[in-house]
Amino acid sequence: MATETLTAERILAATEDVLRLYGPSKATVVDVARALGVSHGSVYRHFRTKAALREAVTKRWLDRTTGELRQIVEDSSATAEDRLRRWNVHLFEAKRAKAGADPQLFATYEVLLRENSETVDEHIADLVGQLTEILQAGLSEGTFTLGSADVPAGARAVFDATVRFHDPVYAAQWVLPDIERELAAVLDLVLNGLRVRA
Amino acid sequence: MATETLTAERILAATEDVLRLYGPSKATVVDVARALGVSHGSVYRHFRTKAALREAVTKRWLDRTTGELRQIVEDSSATAEDRLRRWNVHLFEAKRAKAGADPQLFATYEVLLRENSETVDEHIADLVGQLTEILQAGLSEGTFTLGSADVPAGARAVFDATVRFHDPVYAAQWVLPDIERELAAVLDLVLNGLRVRA
Numbered sequence: 001m002a003t004e005t006l007t008a009e010r011i012l013a014a015t016e017d018v019l020r021l022y023g024p025s026k027a028t029v030v031d032v033a034r035a036l037g038v039s040h041g042s043v044y045r046h047f048r049t050k051a052a053l054r055e056a057v058t059k060r061w062l063d064r065t066t067g068e069l070r071q072i073v074e075d076s077s078a079t080a081e082d083r084l085r086r087w088n089v090h091l092f093e094a095k096r097a098k099a100g101a102d103p104q105l106f107a108t109y110e111v112l113l114r115e116n117s118e119t120v121d122e123h124i125a126d127l128v129g130q131l132t133e134i135l136q137a138g139l140s141e142g143t144f145t146l147g148s149a150d151v152p153a154g155a156r157a158v159f160d161a162t163v164r165f166h167d168p169v170y171a172a173q174w175v176l177p178d179i180e181r182e183l184a185a186v187l188d189l190v191l192n193g194l195r196v197r198a
Numbered sequence: 199m200a201t202e203t204l205t206a207e208r209i210l211a212a213t214e215d216v217l218r219l220y221g222p223s224k225a226t227v228v229d230v231a232r233a234l235g236v237s238h239g240s241v242y243r244h245f246r247t248k249a250a251l252r253e254a255v256t257k258r259w260l261d262r263t264t265g266e267l268r269q270i271v272e273d274s275s276a277t278a279e280d281r282l283r284r285w286n287v288h289l290f291e292a293k294r295a296k297a298g299a300d301p302q303l304f305a306t307y308e309v310l311l312r313e314n315s316e317t318v319d320e321h322i323a324d325l326v327g328q329l330t331e332i333l334q335a336g337l338s339e340g341t342f343t344l345g346s347a348d349v350p351a352g353a354r355a356v357f358d359a360t361v362r363f364h365d366p367v368y369a370a371q372w373v374l375p376d377i378e379r380e381l382a383a384v385l386d387l388v389l390n391g392l393r394v395r396a
Contacts, residue, residue: 149386153383154383156380156383157383157384157386158387160380160383161359162359164358164361169367181351182355182358185351185352185354185358186355186358188345188347188355188391189352189355189359190387190388191391192390192391192392193388193389193391194391
């Protein structure tokens with residue numbers, strides 16, 4: 001294995017596997033190096049600290065979700081309203097799946113949340129940025145109105161209004177029987193607030 | 199002091215003071231009894247366990263806020279829209295004040311939140327009940343519409359959409375410089391969603 005070029009991507013893939021096995025408190029850089037058949041010094045040449053490696057692997061894991069969501073943002077065959085609803089439902093389902101099926105990486109993400117990491121700030125900025133694009137599409141269509149709010153502030157308000165369905169602090173509530181109906185009710189209210197009527 | 203009748207109310211007032219001094223992890227029933235000049239057995243005759251006493255004192259502390267909010271609910275000189283906005287702003291300011299100026303009782307409340315206590319469930323039910331009354335007032339006035347949602351579900355959606363501004367898990371964000379503007383933006387969106395237009 002050590003004969004293959006040691007890329008950052010290979011290190012991140014191995015780190016993800018190691019985190020899945022041992023969790024954020026027990027996984028070490030030595031475990032990652034052993035899984036790759038290299039010295040831990042080789043890993044440190046790509047990621048200078050354990051914290052930097054943890055940030056990078058979480059970013060990669062979060063970026064998979066924003067990549068999926070981007071396809072919804074760019075689906076110009078759908079109305080902005082349809083895209084906004086599907087985007088929020090997909091975000092909710094992706095976060096719930098991560099919390100349920102990938103608990104060790106979710107726990108790693110929660111460690112970063114408690115540390116106010118830049119990775120988390122960037123993830124939130126990515127999400128609000130995608131919402132901004134959908135709102136902009138609705139304004140261009142003439143189906144959305146924002147009153148006196150600017151588009152990024154309107155996108156932030158939509159993000160804030162749905163926080164119960166994507167902020168990891170609520171993960172325990174995502175398995176309750178009414179949660180999907182409650183998300184749909186909030187989305188009805190939000191979309192009614194955005195929609196041009198009359 | 200022991201010659202005064204030992205009422206539940208006197209015990210709760212003393213417990214609140216003791217919690218303020220020592221916090222939820224260090225305060226004991228013996229401290230409460232000493233503050234009242236009675237035996238701890240006398241306290242246990244009113245509250246059978248330390249947990250029951252902690253629940254009761256937190257309920258009394260939370261009920262002060264719902265009492266203030268009730269005056270807004272019942273202010274029939276104001277429109278439903280005006281009441282809904284003032285109610286949410288008051289709830290936010292009251293929670294922020296409790297988190298900032300009353301940290302030991304806020305910490306007690308957080309203990310109950312982690313334990314999924316009945317007191318917390320009742321507090322949330324009280325708040326959603328008050329929102330239901332305001333929405334009902336708006337429907338009667340003819341200024342609010344809920345589409346196909348029933349009134350309690352609509353009230354729950356309003357409560358969920360504003361959760362960033364009243365759930366104690368977000369207390370650290372309530373001192374950020376943009377927080378009031380962000381609450382106003384969510385309330386604009388929610389009220390736009392409720393308002394009859396056209």
